[in-house]
Amino acid sequence: MNGKIWLIGLGPGHPECITPQALSAIAVSRIVIGQPEATRLVYTYLASKEVITSALSPVERSALATARATEGHQVGILSIGHPGIYAIASTLLAYLRRRRLKVEVEIIPGMTLADYAAARLGSPLGGDFAVISLADRASRWAAILNRAEKALEADLILVIYNPLGKLGQRRIKIIMDRARALRGATTPIGLLTGAATPSEEIVVTTLEWLELDDIKVDTLVIVGDSKTRLYGKKMVALRPYSSRLGY
Amino acid sequence: MNGKIWLIGLGPGHPECITPQALSAIAVSRIVIGQPEATRLVYTYLASKEVITSALSPVERSALATARATEGHQVGILSIGHPGIYAIASTLLAYLRRRRLKVEVEIIPGMTLADYAAARLGSPLGGDFAVISLADRASRWAAILNRAEKALEADLILVIYNPLGKLGQRRIKIIMDRARALRGATTPIGLLTGAATPSEEIVVTTLEWLELDDIKVDTLVIVGDSKTRLYGKKMVALRPYSSRLGY
Numbered sequence: 001m002n003g004k005i006w007l008i009g010l011g012p013g014h015p016e017c018i019t020p021q022a023l024s025a026i027a028v029s030r031i032v033i034g035q036p037e038a039t040r041l042v043y044t045y046l047a048s049k050e051v052i053t054s055a056l057s058p059v060e061r062s063a064l065a066t067a068r069a070t071e072g073h074q075v076g077i078l079s080i081g082h083p084g085i086y087a088i089a090s091t092l093l094a095y096l097r098r099r100r101l102k103v104e105v106e107i108i109p110g111m112t113l114a115d116y117a118a119a120r121l122g123s124p125l126g127g128d129f130a131v132i133s134l135a136d137r138a139s140r141w142a143a144i145l146n147r148a149e150k151a152l153e154a155d156l157i158l159v160i161y162n163p164l165g166k167l168g169q170r171r172i173k174i175i176m177d178r179a180r181a182l183r184g185a186t187t188p189i190g191l192l193t194g195a196a197t198p199s200e201e202i203v204v205t206t207l208e209w210l211e212l213d214d215i216k217v218d219t220l221v222i223v224g225d226s227k228t229r230l231y232g233k234k235m236v237a238l239r240p241y242s243s244r245l246g247y
Numbered sequence: 248m249n250g251k252i253w254l255i256g257l258g259p260g261h262p263e264c265i266t267p268q269a270l271s272a273i274a275v276s277r278i279v280i281g282q283p284e285a286t287r288l289v290y291t292y293l294a295s296k297e298v299i300t301s302a303l304s305p306v307e308r309s310a311l312a313t314a315r316a317t318e319g320h321q322v323g324i325l326s327i328g329h330p331g332i333y334a335i336a337s338t339l340l341a342y343l344r345r346r347r348l349k350v351e352v353e354i355i356p357g358m359t360l361a362d363y364a365a366a367r368l369g370s371p372l373g374g375d376f377a378v379i380s381l382a383d384r385a386s387r388w389a390a391i392l393n394r395a396e397k398a399l400e401a402d403l404i405l406v407i408y409n410p411l412g413k414l415g416q417r418r419i420k421i422i423m424d425r426a427r428a429l430r431g432a433t434t435p436i437g438l439l440t441g442a443a444t445p446s447e448e449i450v451v452t453t454l455e456w457l458e459l460d461d462i463k464v465d466t467l468v469i470v471g472d473s474k475t476r477l478y479g480k481k482m483v484a485l486r487p488y489s490s491r492l493g494y
Contacts, residue, residue, distance in 0.1 A: 009366075016271065017356075021263040084365045090373025090486050097478040105481075109264075109366035111356055118331045119256075119356035126337030128394050130403060132375040147375050147401040154397035155390070156377060231344035234352075239337050 003069035005103055006076040007083035007092065009110020010041055013196030017111055018042070025108045029076030031068050033061050038078035058091040066095065069103050082112040086133050086161050113195055114159045117220040120202055121190035122234025124222045129157035134172060135165045148175045152182040157228065157237060160221040172215055179223050180207045188224040188235045191215060204233050250316035252350055253323040254330035254339065256357020257288055260443030264358055265289070272355045276323030278315050280308050285325035305338040313342065316350050329359040333380050333408050360442055361406045364467040367449055368437035369481025371469045376404035381419060382412045395422045399429040404475065404484060407468040416459055419468070426470050427454045435471040435482045438462060451480050 006025040011017035018041070026032065026042060031050045039046060039053050056064065065075045079087040089107055096103055118125040130151035132144060151158050158179070163172040179187065185208035193201045193216050203214050207223070215221060227238040253272040258264035265288070273279065273289060278297045286293060286300050303311065312322045326334040336354055343350055365372040377398035379391060398405050405426070410419040426434065432455035440448045440463050450461050454470070462468060474485040 011266070014268065016268040017266050019258070019264050019266055019358075021261070024263065082362055082365070084370045085362070085372050089366075089370035090484050093370050093478055093481060093483040094485050097476065097483055102479075107366040107370070109358055109362045111266075111358055112362060115329055115332075115356045115359060115362065118329070119336075119354040123331045123336035123340050123354070125332050128377070128379040128391075130375070130377040130398065143402070144375075147403055150397040150401035151377065151403075154394040156394055156398075229344065231340055232349075234340060236340040236344055237337050238341050 002104065003072045004074050005065045005069045005092065005105045006074065007079065007089050007105065007107045008076050009079050009082045009087075009108055010038060011081065011111040012113060012116040013037070013041060013080055015041065017116070017196070019108075019110065022108050022110060025106070026076055026078075028074050030073045031075045032078060033065055033075065034078030038080055041080075042078070058088050059095060061088060062092040062095040065092070066101060066103055070101075079110065082110045083107050084109070085112040086135070113161065113220050114222075116195055117190070117192035117222060120192055121204060121222060122231070122236055124188075124190055124224060124228065124235040124237055125157060125159070126237030126239055127157055127225055127227060129159055131159040131161065133161040134175075135162040141171065144171070145174065145178075149178055149182070152179055155225050157225045158223040160223070162217075163215050163219055163221050164217045169212055169215070172221070173212055176207065176210060176212065183207070183223070183226065187226075188228045188230050190222045190224075190235045191219050193219040195220065202233070204230065204235055206230070249351065250319045251321050252312045252316045252339065252352045253321065254326065254336050254352065254354045255323050256326050256329045256355055257285060258328065258358040259360060259363040260284070260288060260327055262288065264363070264443070266355075266357065269355050269357060272353070273323055273325075275321050277320045279323045279325060280312055281325030285327050288327075289325070305335050306342060308335060309339040309342040312339070313348060313350055317348075326357065329357045330354050331356070332359040333382070360408065360467050361469075363442055364437070364439035364469060367439055368451060368469060369478070369483055371435075371437055371471060371475065371482040371484055372404060372406070373484030373486055374404055374472055374474060376406055378406040378408065380408040381422075382409040388418065391418070392421065392425075396425055396429070399426055402472050404472045405470040407470070409464075410462050410466055410468050411464045416462070419462055420459055423454065423457060423459065430454070430470070430473065434473075435475045435477050437469045437482045438466050440466040442467065449480070451477065451482055453477070
């Protein structure tokens with residue numbers, strides 16, 4: 001059997017959100033690479049496999065998986081969430097592309113954090129939306145801020161991953177100030193912190209009542225658009241459809 | 248037991264992408280409402296349940312589910328994909344909100360089409376992205392086009408659901424022309440048609456080589472950003488991280 005790399009998305013971290021497809025990919029993998037929170041989630045499926053959980057950067061994980069796959073092994077790299085959304089897929093494919101290596105790669109999708117948070121916060125993604133990450137190592141801050149501002153100007157619902165990164169509140173504060181200015185203080189905003197953990201917390205409020213300290217490093221932020229309303233503790237992105245059309 | 252509505256996301260249409268959580272919600276539901284493609288997908292789990300598959304609009308499905316839940320039943324509404332992303336969740340919550348009805352609602356997330364397509368096309372969502380729908384009943388065309396243009400100007404990867412709607416190619420052609428002008432003819436673009444069906448088709452090309460006829464009513468379109476490249480038949484959204492940081 002030729003070697004192959006499986007990038008396996010496990011979803012938000014609840015066992016009941018793991019797909020049969022992901023478990024099949026794990027079953028096929030002889031070697032499994034993943035951070036401890038990922039391998040812990042599926043440890044019962046890892047017996048008799050070589051499991052590597054040491055702290056490796058995405059490039060190091062890609063290099064290791066490539067080396068083992070090139071030897072002919074089936075190698076699985078586990079991701080919480082979806083491997084292709086703020087995770088390892090681009091790193092691995094860029095690694096292979098840069099070196100012109102031909103290794104078979106299959107990506108097993110999982111629910112990304114925005115999918116999970118959307119379901120917990122009501123229906124905040126009921127319209128068009130933009131997704132950005134404030135992770136510090138990403139593009140220059142000017143580019144990130146420009147994307148956030150354009151999304152706010154375009155009346156897109158705005159999803160923000162990694163709101164603190166390693167620089168703390170500075171960036172998210174600027175974006176929240178822009179949101180208040182461009183979209184209005186009464187705009188609903190939802191925060192999901194500690195997704196799929198026992199300490200998971202949900203905050204649904206409006207921009208004027210937002211407490212910046214409620215945004216933690218593992219918070220997913222969703223800023224509503226101009227048609228988003230609150231109902232109880234839920235965000236409802238009203239759809240611009242005509243109700244006489246049945247929508 | 249009080250009544251409750253479960254909005255159950257089944258993912259793209261492959262049985263192996265259905266989560267245990269979704270199956271649990273189906274198991275609990277006494278009444279299951281869904282379009283034929285959804286009920287067909289899980290028919291083995293529907294024995295002894297009241298199953299309603301007649302052609303109903305989202306508002307009609309919401310009204311029916313609300314009526315039955317108010318009688319005390321556990322009612323499941325099935326969605327292909329994710330109930331909160333271009334699906335029924337906002338319709339139902341808006342329905343309840345408008346009438347000030349208090350019904351317990353739980354949303355079970357599933358993989359949305361963009362998650363599935365991203366995994367099939369390589370790593371096209373490796374950076375910040377925007378998601379829009381060209382469905383005809385949505386907001387005024389001017390608003391949709393404005394969102395698409397702002398996304399293109401902001402160098403966001405652009406995901407397009409429902410590219411044809413009922414008006415055909417007119418709208419998507421305009422957006423593709425804008426993309427060529429604002430982003431460049433060599434920008435990679437990926438099309439996934441017939442997701443999770445035996446006739447699933449993938450096209451990965453560049454804007455200048457795009458054949459508009461390859462975009463069908465059930466195509467999911469992903470337009471790369473300025474850092475998206477091709478590798479073989481895969482889209483790779485290069486991450487702006489510094490490789491010396493290990494990303």
